[in-house]
Amino acid sequence: MTLRTGLLTDRYELTMLDSWVRDGSAGHSAVFEVFARRLPEGRRYGVLAGLGRLLPLIEAFTFDAEEIGWLEEQGVVGEQTAAYLRDFRFGGDVDAYPEGDLYFPGSPVLTVRGTLGECVVLETLVLSVLNHDTAIASAAARMVSAAGGRPLIEMGGRRTHEQAAVATARAAYLSGFASTSNLAAGRLYGIPTVGTAAHAFTLAHESEEAAFRSQVDALGPGTTLLVDTYDIAEGIRTAVRVAGPALGAVRIDSGDLADEAAKARTLLDELGAHETRIVATSDLDEFVITALADAPIDGYGVGTRVATGSGHPTASMVYKLVAVGDEAGGPLRPVSKKSKDKVSVGGQKTAWRQYDDGLLVREGFTVEGAPAPAGAQRAQVPAIRAGAIVHAPGIEEIRAATAAALRSLPPEAHSVAAGAPYLNVTPWNQEETA
Numbered sequence: 001m002t003l004r005t006g007l008l009t010d011r012y013e014l015t016m017l018d019s020w021v022r023d024g025s026a027g028h029s030a031v032f033e034v035f036a037r038r039l040p041e042g043r044r045y046g047v048l049a050g051l052g053r054l055l056p057l058i059e060a061f062t063f064d065a066e067e068i069g070w071l072e073e074q075g076v077v078g079e080q081t082a083a084y085l086r087d088f089r090f091g092g093d094v095d096a097y098p099e100g101d102l103y104f105p106g107s108p109v110l111t112v113r114g115t116l117g118e119c120v121v122l123e124t125l126v127l128s129v130l131n132h133d134t135a136i137a138s139a140a141a142r143m144v145s146a147a148g149g150r151p152l153i154e155m156g157g158r159r160t161h162e163q164a165a166v167a168t169a170r171a172a173y174l175s176g177f178a179s180t181s182n183l184a185a186g187r188l189y190g191i192p193t194v195g196t197a198a199h200a201f202t203l204a205h206e207s208e209e210a211a212f213r214s215q216v217d218a219l220g221p222g223t224t225l226l227v228d229t230y231d232i233a234e235g236i237r238t239a240v241r242v243a244g245p246a247l248g249a250v251r252i253d254s255g256d257l258a259d260e261a262a263k264a265r266t267l268l269d270e271l272g273a274h275e276t277r278i279v280a281t282s283d284l285d286e287f288v289i290t291a292l293a294d295a296p297i298d299g300y301g302v303g304t305r306v307a308t309g310s311g312h313p314t315a316s317m318v319y320k321l322v323a324v325g326d327e328a329g330g331p332l333r334p335v336s337k338k339s340k341d342k343v344s345v346g347g348q349k350t351a352w353r354q355y356d357d358g359l360l361v362r363e364g365f366t367v368e369g370a371p372a373p374a375g376a377q378r379a380q381v382p383a384i385r386a387g388a389i390v391h392a393p394g395i396e397e398i399r400a401a402t403a404a405a406l407r408s409l410p411p412e413a414h415s416v417a418a419g420a421p422y423l424n425v426t427p428w429n430q431e432e433t434a
Contacts, residue, residue: 006063006088009124011076017117018081026084026117029325029332031348034110034126036103040138040313042418045409047141047402048109049171050133051099055389057125061090090118094384097351099393100137100174100402101379102409104363106425108349109317111380116324123319132164134315136171139286140306141406144176145414146289151178151299153194155281156307168307174395174402177302189395199253202229212242222248224279232260233267240271249277249298257282258295265296286416320344323368334367345427351379352428360408364428373428 020026039046063071063085071077077085092114103109110126112119143152154172157165157180169185179192186193197215205211212225221243227235227250239247250268252260257280268276280292281301289300322344323332334346349365352373366373383391393401406414413422 004064004067005057005061005125006085006121007067008057008128009121013121013123014071014076014081016120017084018077020117020120021081021084022078026115027328028116029329030114030116030119030321031323031332032112032119032123032319033108033322033349034112034130034317034319035106035108036315036317038105038316039421040316043138043313044413044415044419044422045138046103046134046315047137047175047405048097048101048103048130048134049099049137049174050129050167051096051110051383052392052395052398053133053167053170054126054129055094055383055391057129058090058094058122058384059387059389061088061122061125063088084117088118088121089387090114090122090384091387092118092384093382093386095380096383096391097379098381098391098398098401100398100405102360102405103134104421104423104425106345106365107363108351108365108380108425110383111348112319113348115328120321127317127319129167131315131317133167133171134317135313136168136306137175137402138315140172140175140177141402142286142414142416143284143289143300143302143306145406146286146293146416147300148293150297153177153179153181153279153299153301154303154306155181155195155301156303156305157182159304160307165307170395172302172306174399176399176403176406177306178299181301191395196224196251197226199226199229202226208235209238209242212239216243221246224249224251224277226251226253227264228252228254228260232264236264236267237271240268240273240276245272245274245276247273247276249279251279251281251301253281257288257297258292261292261295261297290416322346323348332368351425352376353379355408358408359410360423363423363425365425366428370428376428 068082068085072082095111097109154169154177156168165182166185169180169182170189173191179194181195183193185191202208202211215223225239227239236250239250261278264278277298279299280297284300284302285305321335323334325332336346337344347367349367351365354362354376381391
């Protein structure tokens, strides 16, 4: 069974729609915004990701006849709403922070404008994509900072859902990871793929030397040999004996990585393999990588803690109605929540940023109708107009933009130590606009 994107939603989106179709308000104008009230505990910034995956899903958001029939059978929608869904396509507008850009508490990272009916049904899909990919990208960016220029390999595909693995590889690459082990991500997005052999390869041979010879015969001496199946020191000696001093790299996947890397570097140099790199894997995250900063490690492989919740607390983004009309095409009135700890700010917002010598120093917003702040730059870009995608940068362009956004943070904001968000997004004072 193949599902269209229309059913990638929660039931209550369609029961709300059904009520609005019945009472005639589904065609009223509306504005929804996506934002996070807070960052994960101790985080200084977040990195928005997933927009490039989300926009085509919105453009393709439809329902086929069998799905609509099933919704009627299940009592989710009535006959009027079934008719509404038969020709449904999102025809509104979307503005968004560019993918890879920074966000902070209160940043309106995505604005959806259209009719109440067509906007409400997108909530689950929007949050599913943005919350997942943003959580990955934000954690990955911290790992890239901790690595200090040493390359990172994304290798978490075996720790998550098979489709999430592809999205994980994409988000990590956008944040600065150098490559992925996931071939689907390589095929779909052009991400460099790497990988040689697991412990099973060594165990399947009669000896470690036989395994290494087989791998070198197949992949050449520039390959990476996994040297910790039995004894690391002996594995390194065998690796150099088989591949020669031109051996590309050794991988260490166990033990005290700092201590083992130091001993490996000494031994490799003694054996004349001065250019052989050391790659470390084994439950790495930004904290472990930071602790390994002084170790002679040339690259890292990160799996579990970039692909699963242990490495990236939820982005906690929400999708909230901020303005609605009382008739089709009529004027909008701001609406907001007042409940404790979940207050929202009503009215469509325009986000602005100020920079000082290349550093981001302020982010705030104005409400509709207010003039632009003097010396500020608009944070959002047009993404969809009248249901059609108008913003589709390539993956390398997004990757470069992410790197530039991260460079706009001061050094202290890159610290992995717990701290307050670098910025909080608040209304721009009227007297500061021009």
